[in-house]
Structure formats: C-alpha cells, structure tokens
Amino acid sequence: MELLDRLIEKWFSLGFGAKSPSKTILGVDISSSAIKLIEMEPSRDGFIVIAYGVEPLPEGVTFDREIVDVAKIARVLQSVYKKSGARSRNVAVAVSGSSIISNYIDVPSSLTSKQVEARVKLEADTIIPFPLDEINLDFAVVGQNITSKDQVRVQVVACQRDYVDRRKEVVELAGLNPVVVDIESFAFARAYQTLRSVPRL
Numbered sequence: 001m002e003l004l005d006r007l008i009e010k011w012f013s014l015g016f017g018a019k020s021p022s023k024t025i026l027g028v029d030i031s032s033s034a035i036k037l038i039e040m041e042p043s044r045d046g047f048i049v050i051a052y053g054v055e056p057l058p059e060g061v062t063f064d065r066e067i068v069d070v071a072k073i074a075r076v077l078q079s080v081y082k083k084s085g086a087r088s089r090n091v092a093v094a095v096s097g098s099s100i101i102s103n104y105i106d107v108p109s110s111l112t113s114k115q116v117e118a119r120v121k122l123e124a125d126t127i128i129p130f131p132l133d134e135i136n137l138d139f140a141v142v143g144q145n146i147t148s149k150d151q152v153r154v155q156v157v158a159c160q161r162d163y164v165d166r167r168k169e170v171v172e173l174a175g176l177n178p179v180v181v182d183i184e185s186f187a188f189a190r191a192y193q194t195l196r197s198v199p200r201l
Contacts, residue, residue: 024050024088025180028077030167032062035076039086046195053084065097067166074173081174091171092180094187099163102183103127106151109144116141120156128158136161157183 029036039051055076061069105127107119120139124132135158145151164181171178 024090026051026081026086026088026091026176028091028093028171030062030067030073030077030093030170031057032065033057035073035080037077037080037084037086039084039088051084051086053080053086055080055083066099066163067170070166070169070173074170077170077174077176081176089176090179091176092182093167093171093178094182094184095159095163095167096184099160100183101128101130101158103156104142105154105156106145106148107154109150109152116154120154124156124158127156130158130160134161135159136164159183 024039024041027038027040034054034056037051037053038049040047040049042048057076058069058072061067061072067073105120105123107116111119117139120137124137128135128137137156137158139154139156141152142155143153145153167181168178
C-alpha cells in the first residue's frame with residue numbers, strides 16, 4: 001500500500017460522503033498569503049482545467065504557513081470556491097514545513113507487515129522529535145537496503161496532529177469535504193510524474 005493511501009486513511013476518516021456527482025477532487029493550497037484552488041479532469045490529450053481560483057488572505061491569519069484564524073481562512077476558501085465555478089465539493093489539501101518529519105529505518109526483510117508496524121512504533125521515539133500522542137504516524141517500505149540484502153528500508157513519516165486538524169476544520173467550515181491530506185513534496189513529485197506521462201502533441 002502506498003504511503004499516501006495509508007496517510008489519508010489514518011489522518012482522518014473518509015466517511016464524509018460525496019455531496020456532488022462530480023468525480024473530481026479540488027486541489028486547495030493554503031499558503032501564507034493566498035488560497036489557490038484548481039479542479040481538473042482527465043481528457044484524451046491529458047488534463048483539462050475546469051475551474052480555477054485564487055484569492056489573497058487577510059494579514060495575520062497565518063504564521064509561517066501555520067493556520068492561526070480558521071474562521072477567516074474558511075470564509076476566503078468559501079469565496080474562492082463560489083467564484084471559481086467548481087463542481088466538486090471534495091477537497092485535497094497538503095501539509096508541509098516544520099510540522100512534517102520524515103526519517104528512515106532498516107528492518108529485516110523477513111518481517112511481516114504487522115511486525116514492521118510494531119518495529120516502527122518501537123523506534124518512533126528515537127527518530128521523531130514530537131510526543132507520539134501529538135502526531136499522526138505512518139510508514140511504507142520503500143526498497144531494499146543497498147548494503148544488506150537481508151534488510152529493507154522503511155520510510156517513516158509523522159505530522160503534528162493540530163496541523164492536519166486545522167486544515168480539515170477550514171475545509172469543513174467552508175462547506176466542503178476534506179477527503180485527502182497529502183505531503184506537499186510528495187504531491188509535487190506525483191504531479192510531475194503524471195504530467196510527464198501525458199503524451200505530447
């Protein structure tokens with residue numbers, strides 16, 4: 001299972017239900033100065049942008065990309081959504097910055113997935129500089145240990161829970177459905193790979 005899939009599942013429930021027949025998901029970027037929204041759908045030649053919007057944030061509602069005023073940011077998101085003409089109400093947001101910790105451990109390749117999970121939890125205290133009860137934690141096996149054939153490398157990712165919860169709260173307060181939380185750098189990498197695979201005319 002991909003790391004993103006497991007992060008989505010653990011970071012918050014997906015049982016919000018779709019309120020729109022659209023199968024697309026809105027990409028929403030909450031930066032330190034603005035909210036940007038985009039909705040795309042696949043086409044025979046790649047992707048089509050069907051809605052786009054951007055609106056500046058009032059001063060003081062964020063600090064170092066962290067959300068300070070949930071209500072004011074939610075109002076801006078609601079405004080951007082209405083002006084954009086977007087159809088979907090399902091939203092993907094990203095987290096980044098100092099709230100994200102990513103590290104690696106090596107474990108025996110003979111371990112089962114449950115044993116790997118137990119090993120990650122056991123070693124999390126030593127590789128994650130946050131209290132475990134204040135974070136969302138997940139992992140994925142990313143490949144073979146290049147120096148030992150008997151071990152695999154596991155990527156461990158943690159995010160401070162408040163950082164995720166505030167983004168979820170903004171989206172919900174704007175009347176939308178948060179269905180995906182991603183890590184910004186991972187999202188960029190996947191977007192690049194996806195767009196790179198689109199056939200050129």
